[in-house]
Amino acid sequence: xxxxxxxxxxxxxxxxxxxxxxxxxxxxxxxxxxxxxxxxxxxxxxxxxxxxxxxxxxxxxxxxxxxxxxxxxxxxxxxxxxxxxxxxxxxxxxxxxxxxxxxxxxxxxxxxxxxxxxxxxxxxxxxxxxxxx
Amino acid sequence: xxxxxxxxxxxxxxxxxxxxxxxxxxxxxxxxxxxxxxxxxxxxxxxxxxxxxxxxxxxxxxxxxxxxxxxxxxxxxxxxxxxxxxxxxxxxxxxxxxxxxxxxxxxxxxxxxxxxxxxxxxxxxxxxxxxxxxxxxxxxxxxxxxxxxxxxxxxxxxxxxxxxxxxxxxxxxxxxxxxxxxxxxxxxxxxxxxxxxxxxxxxxxxxxxxxxxxxxxxxxxxxxxxxxxxxxxxxxxxxxxxxxxxxxxxxxxxxxxxxxxxxxxxxxxxxxxxxxxxxxxxxxxxxxxxxxxxxxxxxxxxxxxxxxxxxxxxxxxxxxxxxxxxxxxxxxxxxxxxxxxxxxxxxxxxxxxxxxxxxxxxxxxxxxxxxxxxxxxxxxxxxxxxxxxxxxxxxxxxxxxxxxxxxxxxxxxxxxxxxxxxxxxxxxxxxxxxxxxxxxxxxxxxxxxxxxxxxxxxxxxxxxxxxxxxxxxxxxxxxxxxxxxxxxxxxxxxxxxxxxxxxxxxxxxxxxxxxxxxxxxxxxxxxxxxxxxxxxxxxxxxxxxxxxxxxxxxxxxxxxxxxxxxxxxxxxxxxxxxxxxxxxxxxxxxxxxxxxxxxxxxxxxxxxxxxxxxxxxxxxxxxxxxxxxxxxxxxxxxxxxxxxxxxxxxxxxxxxxxxxxxxxxxxxxxxxxxxxxxxxxxxxxxxxxxxxxxxxxxxxxxxxxxxxxxx
Ligand code: SF4
Ligand code: SF4
Ligand code: SF4
Numbered sequence: 001x002x003x004x005x006x007x008x009x010x011x012x013x014x015x016x017x018x019x020x021x022x023x024x025x026x027x028x029x030x031x032x033x034x035x036x037x038x039x040x041x042x043x044x045x046x047x048x049x050x051x052x053x054x055x056x057x058x059x060x061x062x063x064x065x066x067x068x069x070x071x072x073x074x075x076x077x078x079x080x081x082x083x084x085x086x087x088x089x090x091x092x093x094x095x096x097x098x099x100x101x102x103x104x105x106x107x108x109x110x111x112x113x114x115x116x117x118x119x120x121x122x123x124x125x126x127x128x129x130x131x132x133x
Numbered sequence: 134x135x136x137x138x139x140x141x142x143x144x145x146x147x148x149x150x151x152x153x154x155x156x157x158x159x160x161x162x163x164x165x166x167x168x169x170x171x172x173x174x175x176x177x178x179x180x181x182x183x184x185x186x187x188x189x190x191x192x193x194x195x196x197x198x199x200x201x202x203x204x205x206x207x208x209x210x211x212x213x214x215x216x217x218x219x220x221x222x223x224x225x226x227x228x229x230x231x232x233x234x235x236x237x238x239x240x241x242x243x244x245x246x247x248x249x250x251x252x253x254x255x256x257x258x259x260x261x262x263x264x265x266x267x268x269x270x271x272x273x274x275x276x277x278x279x280x281x282x283x284x285x286x287x288x289x290x291x292x293x294x295x296x297x298x299x300x301x302x303x304x305x306x307x308x309x310x311x312x313x314x315x316x317x318x319x320x321x322x323x324x325x326x327x328x329x330x331x332x333x334x335x336x337x338x339x340x341x342x343x344x345x346x347x348x349x350x351x352x353x354x355x356x357x358x359x360x361x362x363x364x365x366x367x368x369x370x371x372x373x374x375x376x377x378x379x380x381x382x383x384x385x386x387x388x389x390x391x392x393x394x395x396x397x398x399x400x401x402x403x404x405x406x407x408x409x410x411x412x413x414x415x416x417x418x419x420x421x422x423x424x425x426x427x428x429x430x431x432x433x434x435x436x437x438x439x440x441x442x443x444x445x446x447x448x449x450x451x452x453x454x455x456x457x458x459x460x461x462x463x464x465x466x467x468x469x470x471x472x473x474x475x476x477x478x479x480x481x482x483x484x485x486x487x488x489x490x491x492x493x494x495x496x497x498x499x500x501x502x503x504x505x506x507x508x509x510x511x512x513x514x515x516x517x518x519x520x521x522x523x524x525x526x527x528x529x530x531x532x533x534x535x536x537x538x539x540x541x542x543x544x545x546x547x548x549x550x551x552x553x554x555x556x557x558x559x560x561x562x563x564x565x566x567x568x569x570x571x572x573x574x575x576x577x578x579x580x581x582x583x584x585x586x587x588x589x590x591x592x593x594x595x596x597x598x599x600x601x602x603x604x605x606x607x608x609x610x611x612x613x614x615x616x617x618x619x620x621x622x623x624x625x626x627x628x629x630x631x632x633x634x635x636x637x638x639x640x641x642x643x644x645x646x647x648x649x650x651x652x653x654x655x656x657x658x659x660x661x662x663x664x665x666x667x668x669x670x671x672x673x674x675x676x677x678x679x680x681x682x683x684x685x686x687x688x689x690x691x692x693x694x695x696x697x698x699x700x701x702x703x704x705x706x707x708x709x710x711x712x713x714x715x716x717x718x719x720x721x722x723x724x725x726x727x728x729x730x731x732x733x734x735x736x737x738x739x740x741x742x743x744x745x746x747x748x749x750x751x752x753x754x755x756x757x758x759x760x761x762x763x764x765x766x767x768x769x770x771x772x773x774x775x776x777x778x779x780x781x782x783x784x785x786x787x788x789x790x791x792x793x794x795x796x797x798x799x800x801x802x803x804x805x806x807x808x809x810x811x812x813x814x815x816x817x818x819x820x821x822x823x824x825x826x827x828x829x830x831x832x833x834x835x836x837x838x839x840x841x842x843x844x
Contacts, residue, residue: 060463062455063313064339083375084220084461085387089394098391100384103375 002072153215164265184214217675218251224677226459241352246458247334321521327579330355496614497528
């Protein structure tokens with residue numbers, strides 16, 4: 001089984017709390033560009049963009065910087081990454097991100113911190129079978 | 134380290150690259166064992182930019198007018214260019230190798246992938262210049278982590294590349310987890326004996342756990358390398374990051390690269406399928422359009438050629454791997470055949486990974502010889518690479534020998550018992566192994582077409598006119614694998630190319646023959662000006678040509694000039710400025726190339742070639758040499774006689790029609806040359822005028838002095 005962040009757009013109120021906590025935790029900044037989860041505000045709704053651990057990016061990384069851990073979560077090894085961003089282009093969910101000034105992409109590692117900050121339970125940690133998209 | 138003496142050592146200060154440049158080059162003299170760092174002047178950057186420009190500049194000042202390939206002062210230069218090594222834009226890891234060629238006696242330049250170039254650059258060098266000759270086998274080692282260059286003795290090991298590269302990677306890497314930080318340049322056993330030789334540049338393939346080999350193929354670089362008794366160049370550099378090239382504007386560079394990654398991701402499967410089959414996708418297209426060389430360029434199409442179509446190679450290529458020859462190349466065209474077991478030669482029965490075959494190799498080692506079994510092509514590819522043989526020159530040279538065999542110029546007595554009938558793969562394998570062993574008729578074939586013509590005329594009394602017509606070489610270099618008979622522009626693209634007939638200056642067959650976009654001489658001349666200049670630019674920067682037009686933006690067809698891929702041209706302008714901080718536009722891009730191109734032209738003149746008489750193609754590249762060729766496309770040729778020449782073919786013998794067609798086509802070619810020289814700012818004899826050099830800012834005293842001898 002694979003652990004991943006499932007998202008429920010219909011519950012999202014676009015308060016951006018998840019982005020804030022993610023950016024603060026990993027980069028100690030309030031810049032939402034540093035979040036590994038992103039909320040795209042649309043006219044009447046919101047869309048939550050984050051990794052579903054599909055492993056597409058793992059296959060394109062030329063340096064094997066991307067690997068899958070025992071829980072099925074895709075992790076990025078900063079030491080091996082050469083910043084080519086081929087993984088960003090390959091991600092079918094557009095959830096491998098870059099940010100201004102960065103040379104290494106960022107992605108959700110299903111740590112679950114944002115869950116608690118979400119007032120509507122629009123994000124949940126769930127499990128799926130290995131080959132489920 | 135195993136059994137090595139340090140013959141010379143040069144410690145140097147490690148400094149970060151700034152805006153794409155180190156501002157120093159590495160000079161190594163193997164005769165004196167002298168190693169030094171040389172500063173890069175503003176003049177070098179302003180006028181020569183980098184890459185091939187730096188190589189030619191350094192070589193110009195190292196050689197004499199009389200220097201030949203095996204003189205000690207001849208150099209092997211390898212340079213990288215300011216854009217080389219960025220990991221952001223696809224196709225940014227090329228090295229450019231130059232030397233005075235054993236095949237042509239003039240400078241040859243090769244653009245090659247693999248990790249050596251970027252690692253050597255990030256180790257601190259904008260170019261490497263190797264002069265002199267060693268009196269023993271050596272390895273040159275650049276440790277870019279510590280800042281040390283060494284010349285090491287290399288008495289023991291293997292010479293063939295697929296073994297040597299892996300052995301040296303294991304030896305010089307810090308541990309088995311850091312093989313990816315080492316890259317090796319090597320040649321192979323055949324380069325000791327035959328000039329149609331190449332260099333292999335490695336990259337460690339982490340998934341396959343093998344050293345992959347990319348070739349600096351053309352013009353005999355391998356033989357110069359081995360003549361200097363270099364077994365290998367080794368570089369180690371472990372510090373690569375997404376900004377090691379220190380661009381001034383990382384944001385633009387990343388965004389522009391990402392845009393092309395996405396284009397490839399979305400469109401490659403519908404366009405050229407480079408990620409699935411690499412350049413082999415061209416085989417069926419060329420066959421469909423009568424452009425795939427068959428039987429030494431006699432024909433361009435054959436039913437059997439379907440056996441070499443890309444879908445056949447797709448079955449052999451391991452799919453779904455990021456096969457870029459440098460990090461960040463999402464085009465990933467470097468396909469490989471894993472677990473291949475050769476059926477002949479010294480590595481018979483052993484499992485190997487083979488790089489390629491690319492289109493040129495399929496044409497050269499397959500269709501041109503009527504070898505239709507893809508596995509045989511893979512095996513020839515493997516042995517060419519590991520022995521250090523250029524697959525293109527190998528193919529064209531074997532094809533020439535086979536045609537001579539067909540005509541009885543050669544026979545079993547003369548070939549040492551080899552039956553060189555079309556399609557006899559076993560004999561072709563024997564030829565290649567003879568090149569690897571330095572014996573037998575293989576060594577004669579390995580001298581290349583130009584030398585074979587001399588030998589067959591002298592020794593076997595063959596008709597020199599026939600040999601000239603069917604020998605597919607110009608300036609001493611073998612043609613690469615496209616049929617140019619029906620495209621006047623491509624006849625120029627090949628034959629006017631400075632180093633000899635390679636398609637990397639211009640590939641105009643579709644524009645000219647299929648789409649009829651450049652009907653007049655002036656149109657063709659404009660194309661033969663623009664495209665060679667545009668493509669020269671890749672060699673100045675350390676870039677690959679393929680991501681320019683082997684992937685096109687979705688709306689490219691709707692632009693003013695789709696053949697130029699305007700959006701990609703703008704990408705290159707943008708990333709150049711993003712890295713170097715210098716302003717550029719698409720016109721100045723062409724001017725950068727024009728300076729170096731004209732310098733190379735004058736360099737050729739200085740070494741004794743580059744005049745109008747050196748720009749003559751063999752008639753096989755222009756029209757049908759034999760009756761059987763004419764008759765096989767009689768309808769086409771008869772129609773041309775009528776429509777273009779106003780001659781009624783009725784009642785004329787084939788010989789008469791052939792003569793009329795030939796006179797017409799040879800005249801057309803000469804008119805094309807007039808138009809191209811004029812467009813390029815050269816005299817009718819092909820000499821750059823002083824005014825033209827002045828207008829480019831290339832009226833350097835040493836250049837003007839050479840040009841004056843020819844005006
Ligand atoms: S980052 Fe994208 S490609 Fe990678 S695992 Fe997540 S969703 Fe899949
Ligand atoms: S940016 Fe890093 S993680 Fe992504 S594909 Fe490139 S090397 Fe791998
Ligand atoms: S397109 Fe192919 S040859 Fe060019 S850089 Fe990419 S992988 Fe290498």
